[in-house]
Amino acid sequence: MFEPFFTTKPETKGTGLGLAQVYGIVRQHDGYVDLQSEVGVGTTFTVYLSESAEKMQADGLQDARIVRGDGETVLIVEDGAIVLRAVSEMTDTLGYNVIEAENRTEALDILRDQPTQIDIVLTGVLMPGLSGVELARRAREIDTGLHVVMMTGHSMN
Secondary structure, eight states: OOSTTOOSSOTTTOOSOHHHHHHHHHHHTTOEEEEEEETTTEEEEEEEOOOOHHHHHHTTGGGOOOOOOSSOEEEEEOSOHHHHHHHHHHHHHTTOEEEEESSHHHHHHHHHHSGGGOOEEEEESOOSSSOHHHHHHHHHHHOTTOEEEEEOSSOOO
16 A cells, blocks of 8 residues: 555545655655554554654754745656646646646657746656656757756656
């Protein structure tokens, strides 16, 4: 259940990323997640963290914040329709203009047609046919000052 994209919900009701994200964040803080589940009763998740508040403050983690947009345009490139929809909605909610591309060809066409309108590209790393790294390289050929952020729900190993 902690695997990315695992879900028991209908296709339009969840992406299967929630528990994977929780697990990843907890593991990054040397913690662990315990769960107790009983059919017909429900499931209880307990998160155990070992980091102290003093250590978090020393590491500068208390300053972490969500950066809200001011109309900047983000080109989101993701071959998974559910993930594309979820990331687009979150990005839009934060005040960014969103342009969606379901594949590398569509993304490169958008960049060629309106390169000055795109402030940043947010792309999946693993995509059929062309990796996010290669997409970033080609996008930077179109606009050398373009910023590219890559995301993945998969292990980099």
